[in-house]
Amino acid sequence: MPFSNLESRRFKSIAIADLAFPAREGGYSKGHETREQILSSALHLLVEEGYSALSMRKVAATCGLKIGNLTYHFATREELIRALLDALISAYEVEFDAILQFTDEAPEERLAEVCGLILEDIRTKKTTHVFPELWALSNHDPFVLERVQELYTRARRSLLEIIRELRPDLSPQCHEDLALFISASMEGLTVFAGYRKPFEGRMDQLERMAIQSFLRIVQIYQPASS
């Protein structure tokens, strides 16, 4: 029963910062403050009411600003939203890069750990609410598509390393495919067992099942013979 020691995780949880702001250059500190306040309010609005609620006026109202002031900091809605997505996605990337540091345990343990962390994040309101919006947007906005896929590329990196270790006999392409499949499987659970979803309560069992399943497929997978 190699999967039962979830409680012994070295990293009990990840606390992904809401947003990662780029280092400031120029301008007064007050300006940067309000800029961050704007993006925070925008994120809050996105999480609570969805993408369609992200109007300039609502954002301005949420953080107690006049519209004119908002357009001073972000001239267009487009600009604001791009800045928001950048800060949002960067925050996840920072965290995923940190996960890459886990190198001292057996690969089986690390797989369980990484998957556990991701599945834990999926249950948060922020992730459950934001990512479906991003997925939907990416269908019509190449910028979003590219940014989101770049995020997932980073998310797969830690999986890739583990898979390589477990199956050095497979081709890099196979490693990629396995990491992709595992990552996609977990993302899919968002819709069913994410925050306030019907099967939120079954996430513990699903996590056990998922990790068990992922470990198995990595161990036994054989690419098509042809």
Add this chain to the structure above:
Amino acid sequence: MPFSNLESRRFKSIAIADLAFPAREGGYSKGHETREQILSSALHLLVEEGYSALSMRKVAATCGLKIGNLTYHFATREELIRALLDALISAYEVEFDAILQFTDEAPEERLAEVCGLILEDIRTKKTTHVFPELWALSNHDPFVLERVQELYTRARRSLLEIIRELRPDLSPQCHEDLALFISASMEGLTVFAGYRKPFEGRMDQLERMAIQSFLRIVQIYQPASS
């Protein structure tokens, strides 16, 4: 190599109707025609430009109607969208119910078949574009959440039957969890290997991998000992 006979599928593809319209009752036939035309145009708009493009005026323009006429058939935008989602989701449900008829082969084969059909559907533009919108909407609209989850309940039915057959020793709850996990895994691939997604070209390998993985986890899964 029990998974290699994808080409021997009995049902080479499913052609999910775009929309399933309820039987008409009362009214002239012309009225029903335009009603269906409206919903078809709305679906087209939803797929091509996303949910935010679903304005009354755009829908009216797309099917060459005046706004006044559109509001005659659907008094409010809300009403139109609900009718659209109903027709849309019904179309999938009709198809999923049809899959339940596959009962003459071995459960292993049927699992591969059902998963193959679902993964095939995921690659269509319609499904790739519509479902992320639905997932996003379901976060803020209980009506959509309920309708979507009802759809997935039906989608899992065929999986449930197969899993029951393969593992009669497990509890119904375990059967549910397995079906849920498998279904969620496949849905997750939408974002990565759906229509015009970066890994669309790897869907064949992913499908093999998925089916292989799903069969294994069903065969070996053991619930937590406690």
Add this chain to the structure above:
DNA sequence: ACCAATTTAGGACACTTGACAAGGTTTGTC
């Protein structure tokens, strides 16, 4: 052929949206 039920046309209303411009206020620096 008629007529009532149904469908279409066209426009009007009140409101929100993103964007802009011109002026006023704060902030840091010399």
Add this chain to the structure above:
DNA sequence: GACAAACCTTGTCAAGTGTCCTAAATTGGT
């Protein structure tokens, strides 16, 4: 304390939104 850059307020604009209303045209059954 002057001065310029940064920041904020206020008001306005055209375009787009959902909803409603009235009158004309079409339809299907008699």
